Amino acid sequence: MRARTIVLLLSLFLYSVECQKLDEYVKTEGAWLYDNNKRFYGTDNEEECALKCDVEPNFLCRSFIYSPKTQKCITLPGNSKSTSLLRSTSSILYEKRIYLLECKKGTGTDYRGTESKTATGILCQAWSSTVPHIPNITPEKFPNAGLESNYCRNPDGDTKGPWCYTTESGIRFDYCNIQECEEDCMHCNGKYYRGNISKTESGLDCQSWDLQTPHTHGYLPPIFPEKDLKNNYCRNPDGEPRPWCFTSSPSKRWEYCSIPRCSTTPPTTHPGLECLSGNGESYIGKIAVTVSGKDCQAWSSQTPHRHHRIPDNYPCKKLDKNYCRNPDEETMPWCYTTDNNTRWEYCQIPSCNGAPPDVEIMPEQAPSSTEPECYVDNGKTYRGTTCMTISGKKCQAWNSMSPHVHTKTPEKHPLEDLSKNYCRNPDNDISPWCYTTDPSVRWEYCNLQKCSVPTINEVQHPVKKPETSSSPIKPEVNLDCLVGRGEHYRGTRSTTVKGHTCQVWTLQNPQQHSSFTPVSHPNAGLDSNYCRNPDRDINGPWCFITTPGSAQWDYCDIPKCAPTEIKCGIPSRIPRKCSGRIVGGCVSFPHSWPWQISLRTSSGVHFCGGTLIAPEWVLTADHCLAKSSRPSFYKVYLGIHREAATEATKQVRDVVKLIKGPSRADIALLKLSSPVLITDEVLPACLPPQDYVVPDRLQCHVTGWGDTHGTGGDGVLKEAGFPVIENKVCNRPEFLSGKVKSTELCAGHIHGGIDSCQGDSGGPLVCPEGNQFILQGVTSWGLGCAQPMKPGVYVRVSTYIPWIDETIKENS
Structure with missing residues (x-):
């Protein structure tokens, strides 16, 4: 033992x-x-x-x-x-x-960056060169010192830091101006601090970023790899004046950390510009008027608005006078205003590339098409507006080089319509794709289906009922179509999208592999040379190919199955997922959000929304039930697109039970008089895992027939897409000033213009997860509708999963 x-x-x-x-x-x-x-x-x-x-x-x-x-x-x-x-x-x-670091620690003996000029601007001599100076420190004598090319190095441990031999004959060597890495101290507001301090300024231990106890939060390390949210170290992922952390004390959610400022000169991350580039962090111009024409308040002033965006807190952000700036990673430059009733607003700054500023203050016309988006063949001609990948990641704009530098630009591919961040196929791949906004994932295929999706009548073989509402449907062995990622596909296709014949899984010729065999993956169905997905590849089944060459494997082109059993969160009609830049949202594709219900009076008057979560159960807001405590007062309409409810797909159910949420939460369950018929137009949404926290900035969608405030689409179901805002940010004085509870979440655009409103209450806020939509929020409250700095507030559904499960079980 x-x-x-x-x-x-x-x-x-x-x-x-x-x-x-x-x-x-x-x-x-x-x-x-x-x-x-x-x-x-x-x-x-x-x-x-x-x-x-x-x-x-x-x-x-x-x-x-x-x-x-x-x-x-x-x-x-x-x-x-x-x-x-x-x-x-x-x-x-x-x-x-x-x-990859372009900074040094201490004397910089381990500096391996690419700076090749001295502090005075003289070009460095290559370490292997003898012209103009014969060196006594060479790569041969110092093989572990990184003496490559002509980069600045410190092979001899010089106390003044990295240096190099120069290309000027009169100056043998000179030191380089390499900035200090922010390990033991911080520059500016500590955005790049990567040290190991893990206590707050009052002495509390920090909570690990990958934990959700004692405080739940949306700053998940896998979602923000560029923020270096390691262990429980103090960091600044959201533009605060200095690094902070969630604390290990249940009574204190978060607190700043005491990190000294570096004594060295702050690094220059980008040149100052007098025009708008990206989100305008580099803007140093002199515009001092907001988009609505209000004068800006001086950054050093606390009148009429008190704030902590002062020059001392943001020493690198050039908060001069009252000029528009972006000190805290907002979407564009802004300022506090001199209007007592308007705390702050964005500014309209001319773009550096001559394009109009990306400040949207007028409604746009929604697309006229009412058909779901799909692509033909390999999607080379696809010109739709989907901008979400198959795993739910947002696409990077084609003309952007952040976070991924690439060559697929509109200028180099003028015929490919590389508009905004829409999914495209500029290189003749197997389907439309895009670069992602996740720095750790360069690209993915998009969440689109082929236009020739088989219908239920075309599928000749049945499928098994899923084991749970969130488990993939397992097709029969001879069903030749895909469900989900296709890990249970057992069809007989054996040719790839590029026309290659698949290699038998038991063979090692011509492609040698030991990773995927019937022995190593006995439950993956690796029979013969059929296409399979043993590693749950997000893009579907694949195989090793019999064609010798550099490509060892390829994906298979297998159509998706039409659903024939209850499968939550996957609509038969792909939603439009209209861009958040369309003020007031847009009109939905009919029946593309099939879990949306209309809560009505017994006489048929719509007043609230709700979400179908099971054939007999609807989730809505508690305040929607203030009209009456009698179940007979209410009716639920399903399968409709128009508020008039004239569609033949309409289903109507009486309500037989009203069950209000615990602890006076704004959530309630409605039991229907009989189970609904699950169709393409009526389908439940998926529920999240218990206590799941939606990551900050994840793009989610709200739907409803509520008040449109003149933005169009009255009388039909509308949708809007906008990001979730972490409660820590949402509770800032600029926004909802501490009013948002941990059992709630915020979502919306800080600049306003898009929001849920009266008549939307109780309706769903759903967020994508792969090809499913998960119900993360119940529309609850807000300060006005679509007002700047006042995002909508939603009940956090994951908090109430035990109550939902127990209530349904007790009342079944």
């Missing part, structure tokens, strides 16, 4: 070391780095590949590529600072953090 314990402890130690090894790397999915001087290895996992990179004998390894399907490990001497990234299917790029 003692020997087994030692072996187990040793295994855990080695596993811990391997996992920590990956912490030294920046991970980017779907990326490839071209380099002739690379080396191939066979490994079982990424951790082994990282170890190969560490001991690479042929060159200094700065990055590696790992392919989960082929288990191939490729070590590389370059990284994204020296070579452009390429889009690649099923490959993951890992880059050593140390070679």
